[in-house]
Amino acid sequence: MDLTRRQLMWAGGALGATALLAACGGGSDDEPAGSAGGGSEKPRRGGTLRVGALGRAGAVTRDPHGTQSNESDYLVLSLVYDTLTVPGAKPNTEPRLAASWQPSADLRTWKFKIAQGATFHDGSPVTAKDVVFSLKRLRATPSGASRLPGIQAKNITAEGDATVVLVSDYANAELPLLTRLTTFVIPDGTTDKDIAKAPGTGPFKLDWYRSGNARLVRNEKWYGGDVHLDAIEVKIFENPQAMANALLAGQIDLASNVGAIAARTAASRKDVQTVRRPNDMAMPIVMRTAGGPFADPRVREALRLAVDREAMVKQVLSGYGTVANDILGTGDPAYDRSVPQRTRDLARAKKLLSEAGFDTSKTYELRTTEDISGLAESATLFATQVREAGVKVKVVKQESATFWDKTWLKGDLYTTYWGTNDSVVFFASKTMVSSSATNEAGWKSTEFDTAYQKAIGTADEARRAQLLKKLQQIEYEGSGYLLWGMADGIDLAGPKVRGLPTLPGYGRVQLEGAWLTS
Amino acid sequence: MPALVLAQVLKRTALLAVLLALVFVTVELLPGDAADVTSERGESAADLARRRALLGLDRPVPERFWDWMTGLPTGDLGTSARGEKVTDLLSSAFPNTLLLGGIALALTAALSLTLGCWAALRPGGRLDRAVSGTATAVLALPEFVVAVALVLVLSLWTGWLPAVTLTGADGSPASWDMLVLPALALTVPQVGWNTRIVRAALADEARAPHVETAVLDGLPPHRVLTHHVLPGALPTIAAGLATSTGMLLGGAVVVETIFNYPGVGSVLASAVTDRDSPVIAGVTALTGAVITVVLLLADLVRDLVTGGER
Numbered sequence: 001m002d003l004t005r006r007q008l009m010w011a012g013g014a015l016g017a018t019a020l021l022a023a024c025g026g027g028s029d030d031e032p033a034g035s036a037g038g039g040s041e042k043p044r045r046g047g048t049l050r051v052g053a054l055g056r057a058g059a060v061t062r063d064p065h066g067t068q069s070n071e072s073d074y075l076v077l078s079l080v081y082d083t084l085t086v087p088g089a090k091p092n093t094e095p096r097l098a099a100s101w102q103p104s105a106d107l108r109t110w111k112f113k114i115a116q117g118a119t120f121h122d123g124s125p126v127t128a129k130d131v132v133f134s135l136k137r138l139r140a141t142p143s144g145a146s147r148l149p150g151i152q153a154k155n156i157t158a159e160g161d162a163t164v165v166l167v168s169d170y171a172n173a174e175l176p177l178l179t180r181l182t183t184f185v186i187p188d189g190t191t192d193k194d195i196a197k198a199p200g201t202g203p204f205k206l207d208w209y210r211s212g213n214a215r216l217v218r219n220e221k222w223y224g225g226d227v228h229l230d231a232i233e234v235k236i237f238e239n240p241q242a243m244a245n246a247l248l249a250g251q252i253d254l255a256s257n258v259g260a261i262a263a264r265t266a267a268s269r270k271d272v273q274t275v276r277r278p279n280d281m282a283m284p285i286v287m288r289t290a291g292g293p294f295a296d297p298r299v300r301e302a303l304r305l306a307v308d309r310e311a312m313v314k315q316v317l318s319g320y321g322t323v324a325n326d327i328l329g330t331g332d333p334a335y336d337r338s339v340p341q342r343t344r345d346l347a348r349a350k351k352l353l354s355e356a357g358f359d360t361s362k363t364y365e366l367r368t369t370e371d372i373s374g375l376a377e378s379a380t381l382f383a384t385q386v387r388e389a390g391v392k393v394k395v396v397k398q399e400s401a402t403f404w405d406k407t408w409l410k411g412d413l414y415t416t417y418w419g420t421n422d423s424v425v426f427f428a429s430k431t432m433v434s435s436s437a438t439n440e441a442g443w444k445s446t447e448f449d450t451a452y453q454k455a456i457g458t459a460d461e462a463r464r465a466q467l468l469k470k471l472q473q474i475e476y477e478g479s480g481y482l483l484w485g486m487a488d489g490i491d492l493a494g495p496k497v498r499g500l501p502t503l504p505g506y507g508r509v510q511l512e513g514a515w516l517t518s
Numbered sequence: 519m520p521a522l523v524l525a526q527v528l529k530r531t532a533l534l535a536v537l538l539a540l541v542f543v544t545v546e547l548l549p550g551d552a553a554d555v556t557s558e559r560g561e562s563a564a565d566l567a568r569r570r571a572l573l574g575l576d577r578p579v580p581e582r583f584w585d586w587m588t589g590l591p592t593g594d595l596g597t598s599a600r601g602e603k604v605t606d607l608l609s610s611a612f613p614n615t616l617l618l619g620g621i622a623l624a625l626t627a628a629l630s631l632t633l634g635c636w637a638a639l640r641p642g643g644r645l646d647r648a649v650s651g652t653a654t655a656v657l658a659l660p661e662f663v664v665a666v667a668l669v670l671v672l673s674l675w676t677g678w679l680p681a682v683t684l685t686g687a688d689g690s691p692a693s694w695d696m697l698v699l700p701a702l703a704l705t706v707p708q709v710g711w712n713t714r715i716v717r718a719a720l721a722d723e724a725r726a727p728h729v730e731t732a733v734l735d736g737l738p739p740h741r742v743l744t745h746h747v748l749p750g751a752l753p754t755i756a757a758g759l760a761t762s763t764g765m766l767l768g769g770a771v772v773v774e775t776i777f778n779y780p781g782v783g784s785v786l787a788s789a790v791t792d793r794d795s796p797v798i799a800g801v802t803a804l805t806g807a808v809i810t811v812v813l814l815l816a817d818l819v820r821d822l823v824t825g826g827e828r
C-alpha cells in the first residue's frame with residue numbers, strides 16, 4: 001500500500017477549474033490561526049465528523065489486502081481494521097494491535113505480542129491465529145512480496161494465543177516498520193466472498209459503505225483508548241477542488257490531503273483551518289547512473305548545484321513545503337541534519353560540467369506526468385533553472401500509464417514521487433540498493449550496499465545511528481536522486497475540528513483522536 | 519412499420535456490439551494494462567505476471583471480449599481490475615447519471631422550445647435577435663466554465679445551494695437540491711444549441727405553402743405556430759434533442775467531476791486511466807443502449823410526422 005504507484009492521480013486533474021477558483025479566492029497568504037492539530041483543550045465526546053477523501057469511483061475496493069489506490073478506501077479500512085503497528089513521529093513505528101515486539105539477537109526472528117483485550121467488532125477476541133491468517137493472506141497477494149519483503153508465508157507463525165512470530169530471510173532491524181501500513185487483521189478463515197463483511201478491530205465500526213462513501217460509528221470497546229467522535233462519515237472526492245468547495249460551503253468538516261492549491265484558495269477564510277503535515281511527499285528528479293549522459297557523477301552533482309531549491313518550494317509547492325538535501329527519508333528520526341545543505345552554485349555547476357565533458361549543445365528530455373499536483377510544474381521550473389548553468393532540458397509530459405510503462409526505471413532523466421513518510425533505510429532498500437527491483441536510477445554502489453547491509457543488521461542503537469549516517473553521506477554524494485524539496489501534506493478543516501493528525505503520508509488516517517468542539 | 523422498427527433495433531444493436539469490440543481493442547492498444555496499473559512499486563516481474571493471470575489478461579483479446587459479451591445477456595458485466603463487480607460499481611452510478619441527464623434533457627427541451635417559438639413569433643424582431651444571439655454565445659460555452667461559474671455564484675458567494683453532491687446510504691444524492699447546479703451546468707450549453715435548431719426549423723417550416731395558406735386565412739400567429747409550423751418542424755427538433763443526449767452524457771463526465779456527482783462519468787474516467795476494459799465496456803454498453811433508444815425514438819417521431827415516407 002505504501003508504494004502504490006497511482007495514488008494521488010486525481011490531484012493532477014481539473015487544474016483549470018482549480019486555477020480559476022484560486023484566482024478568485026483572494027491573494028492572502030496568511031494562515032488562519034488553527035488548533036486543529038493539537039491544543040490543550042479537553043476533548044469533547046460526541047458529534048459526527050464528515051471527512052472528504054480523494055478517490056476514484058471506478059477504482060474502489062473493499063479488500064483490506066487489495067490494491068487500495070483510493071485514499072478514501074484506505075481511510076475507511078484503517079478506521080475499521082487495525083494494523084500491527086502504525087506510523088509515528090519519533091519513533092516512526094508505534095504499537096497498535098501489536099502492543100510490543102521483541103527481536104532475536106540476530107534480528108531475524110521478531111515476536112509481536114497482541115494487545116490485551118483486543119476484540120473484533122462481533123465481540124470475539126483477537127488471537128494469534130487471526131493475525132497469522134491475515135498476514136498470510138496479505139503475503140499471498142501479488143503485492144505480498146513487496147509489502148512484507150523478506151518474510152515468507154511459512155515463516156509467519158503463532159506462538160500460543162497472543163504471540164505472532166515473523167522470521168525474516170535476513171537480519172532486519174526495521175522489520176516492525178514493514179507492518180505499519182497494510183497488515184490489517186481480519187478473523188481467521190474469512191473468505192474472499194465475505195471480505196467486505198469481515199469484522200474489524202479498529203476504533204470505528206462500519207455502519208454502511210456505498211460506492212466509496214461510508215459511515216462509521218464509534219467502537220465503544222476499542223482496546224486502544226478513548227474514541228471521542230460518535231461517527232465519521234467518509235465522502236469520496238475525485239477532484240481536490242470539489243473537495244475544497246465542499247469544505248468552504250460547510251458540507252464537510254475535513255478535506256483530507258486536499259493540497260496546496262486548495263489551501264491557497266482557502267487562505268483568506270478565517271473560519272478554515274489549514275493543517276500542514278511536513279515531509280509528506282517527495283518528488284525527486286531521477287538521473288540515470290547506470291549509463292547515458294548523467295552517468296558521470298560530476299554531471300549529477302552539477303545539476304544538484306544548478307537547481308534553486310528555495311524557488312522550487314516557493315513556486316511549485318506554493319511555499320507549502322521544505323527544502324531538501326538529496327537524501328530520501330526526511331521524516332525519519334534517523335535523518336541526518338548535519339549534512340551540509342546544498343545550495344545553488346552555478347559557477348561550480350558549470351565547472352563540473354566542463355570537467356566531465358558534458359555536451360551542452362544537446363537538448364535533454366526530462367520526462368514527467370501529471371499524476372500528482374505540482375509534478376509537471378517541478379519539471380518545467382527545473383528545466384528553466386538548469387538552463388542558467390548551460391544545460392538545455394526539454395520537458396516531455398507523458399500520460400500516466402505510458403510513463404510507468406516506458407519511462408519509469410528506464411529513462412535517463414525523469415520525475416518520480418513517493419508519498420510516504422518512510423525511513424532512510426526503507427527508501428534505501430527500495431530505491432538504491434543494487435538488488436532492488438525498483439532501483440529507479442539504476443544505481444549500483446558496493447559501498448552503499450555494504451553500508452546498508454550493516455545498518456539493517458546492527459542491533460546496537462548508537463552503532464546503527466553511525467552506520468545510517470554513513471549511508472546517507474554516500475547517498476548525498478553519489479546517488480541518482482536530486483531531491484529539491486518535500487511537499488507538506490495539507491488538510492483543510494472547519495472551525496470546530498480538533499485533534500487532527502499531523503503525521504505525513506498514511507499518518508493522515510489516524511482520526512481516532514479527532515473531536516469536535518461544541 | 520413494426521418490421522422497420524425491428525430492423526432499426528437490430529442494426530443499432532449490431533453497431534453497439536462493434537463499439538464494444540472496439541473498446542476492448544483500443545484498451546489493448548494503449549500503453550500499459552490493468553495489471554501494471556493496479557500493481558505496486560516493488561512488485562517483481564513474476565508478481566506482475568501472477569497479477570496479469572489473476573485478471574485474465576494473459577488471454578488473447580478476442581477470448582476476453584467473447585467472455586464478457588456472453589455474460590452480458592445474463593446481466594453479468596464482469597469484474598473490475600480491483601476485484602469489484604462492475605454491476606456494483608454501476609448500480610447506483612448509472613441511475614444517477616440517467617436522473618441528471620434526464621432532468622437536463624427535459625429542461626433543455628422545455629427551455630429551447632419556449633425560447634425558439636418565442637423568437638419565431640416575430641422573425642427578425644428585437645426579441646428574435648436577442649434570443650438567437652444569446653443562444654449562439656451560450657452554446658459556445660463549455661460545461662466546465664458554466665459549472666465553475668455556477669458554483670462560485672450560487673454556492674460559495676451566496677450560499678443558496680450546496681457546492682457539491684454528497685452521496686447518501688442508498689448511493690443517490692443525499693438531498694434534491696444537490697441536483698440543481700449539475701443539471702443547470704449541463705443544460706445551459708445545450709439550450710443554446712437546441713434553441714438555434716428550433717428557431718431554424720421553425721423558420722424553414724414557415725416558408726412551406728400550407729403555412730402561407732394558414733397565414734393568408736387570417737389565423738392568429740400563435741395558432742399558426744402551434745398547429746401549422748411546429749408539427750412540421752418536430753422531426754428536426756427531435757433529432758437535435760437526440761443529438762443532445764449524447765452530448766449531455768459526454769458533458770456529464772466533466773460536470774460530475776466538478777460537482778462530485780456520483781455518476782458514471784467518474785467511473786468511466788478512472789476506468790480509462792486504469793485500462794479496466796470490463797468497466798469501460800460496461801459503461802459503454804449502458805450509455806450506448808440509452809443513446810440507441812433515444813435515437814430510435816427520434817426516428818419514430820420523424821416517421822410518425824412524415825408518415826414514414828422518407
